[in-house]
Amino acid sequence: MTETRPILHEYAASGNCYKIRLTAAILGIGLERRQYDILAGETRTPHFLANVNSNGRIPVLQIGDRFLPESNAACFFLGDGTRLVPAGAFERADMLRWMFWEQYNHEPNIATLRFWLAFVGPEKLSDLQRAQMDGKSAAGEAALELMNRHLAARPWFVGESISLADIALYAYTHVAEEGGGFDLSLHPHVQDWIARVEREPGYLAITA
Amino acid sequence: MTETRPILHEYAASGNCYKIRLTAAILGIGLERRQYDILAGETRTPHFLANVNSNGRIPVLQIGDRFLPESNAACFFLGDGTRLVPAGAFERADMLRWMFWEQYNHEPNIATLRFWLAFVGPEKLSDLQRAQMDGKSAAGEAALELMNRHLAARPWFVGESISLADIALYAYTHVAEEGGGFDLSLHPHVQDWIARVEREPGYLAITA
Known part of the structure; x- marks a missing residue:
């Protein structure tokens, strides 16, 4: 699906982040995981806002040098064309x-x-x-x-x-x-x- | 795309309903429009809840005898496979x-x-x-x-x-x-x- 392994920018206990891990697991896709402490504001730093997500939120799925925020959009990216997305x-x-x-x-x-x-x-x-x-x-x-x-x-x-x-x-x-x-x-x-x-x-x- | 003309169950001033009309207009798809007064509770009647949307909300796009709530999902249905949805x-x-x-x-x-x-x-x-x-x-x-x-x-x-x-x-x-x-x-x-x-x-x- 992609040449590089997707990177999940996440806070592990978030259900929104978990959705992406569960989608990847069911499809057998390996993810690299990077953790941010949302309670400590780690997704509101200037670096995060400028480089990962200007909306200051996780999860973000990184594909090569492109970043995809919004949990359900990231699930759609991983699932598009697989049995997890209906054909009709x-x-x-x-x-x-x-x-x-x-x-x-x-x-x-x-x-x-x-x-x-x-x-x-x-x-x-x-x-x-x-x-x-x-x-x-x-x-x-x-x-x-x-x-x-x-x-x-x-x-x-x-x-x-x-x-x-x-x-x-x-x-x-x-x-x-x-x-x-x-x-x-x-x-x-x-x-x-x-x-x-x-x-x-x-x-x-x-x-x- | 479908044999029957889609029916839009809507409240015309709602931006969520307008999205679907705008998508259809740009694609040249004709819609039949049915109006509900949301301020008078017309989407919370037993008939509406049982037959159109159990979530009690408009818009709902009707395709034959099937009902599709959620504005952005309805836009996706109309736009899927057209120039309004990117190929990549x-x-x-x-x-x-x-x-x-x-x-x-x-x-x-x-x-x-x-x-x-x-x-x-x-x-x-x-x-x-x-x-x-x-x-x-x-x-x-x-x-x-x-x-x-x-x-x-x-x-x-x-x-x-x-x-x-x-x-x-x-x-x-x-x-x-x-x-x-x-x-x-x-x-x-x-x-x-x-x-x-x-x-x-x-x-x-x-x-x-």
Whole structure:
């Protein structure tokens, strides 16, 4: 796919970074990993902003001398033309539909609460962050309910096998209970799907 | 591309809906348009939730009896295989990078402030919405600055011609001044790019 081994600029505990590692692992692609401590501001240094990502965020996937921010775009790059991206035009767009939904309706609620509560720490939150917690809990719960209803009738988000949509949604869903009081046992079809993802050949854990 | 004419379920003033109309117009694809009053809750009715989008949002692009929510996924469906999606794998992923960035860093700030101030009305905002306005103004301004720096060196977001990344970002950028106190004259490269999009053959205005 590329001559050089891709380099992942990351913070290992981030679900957004993990998505890319999981995509690469399932496809058998080796990644070089470079760590940044986001709590210490290592992605906001002038060097990082000028050379890796002007948006000051990880993950960034580096391909030779080119840099690709945005987790789901990096997954798409690795998965494009493989079995993780459906061949049909509608299904391919429908896969992206779930990936955009993940970034708009799922990640800002479920991932943000996990970050605030399990990484930043509740005592360090601002008043505005605290004021947003109830809304994010409710929106995160609604996202899990929507996933549960969708998965009641089908094994994967799109089509008959795992796609990037499943990988993108799995990343923060399977660790949702680390923040915000989510209870996955209320969403049994989501739990079954989590187990299905974890049986996929090449699967690796977020802590790997 | 499809046998049946696509149906756009929309609220016409929404930039997310406009993206799809603009993509279709540039490609010469006819759309049937169905309007919903989001301020009256017409996308939260049991019928809409059961038949159009369980997430209760527009736009949704209907292709025959299949429904595709998420504006950027709908644009991808229409643009896939056309000149609006780059042929190179890195460039295609880089286009999606900007589209994910739009939904995560641009739309929740610039579009939300426009919606709150120009559509809902400042007097109807909740205390929590009001408390978020300064943060969204700052984040929206940072998004415009990032775009301005990117466009200082190139005419389009990705590659040498217009792509879906430009259409996705144009939709709310060109009407940014309708909410949140943004001033596009501070971002001259963005202004030049706006003029470039508007010269594209097939271009149509958000009010068309």
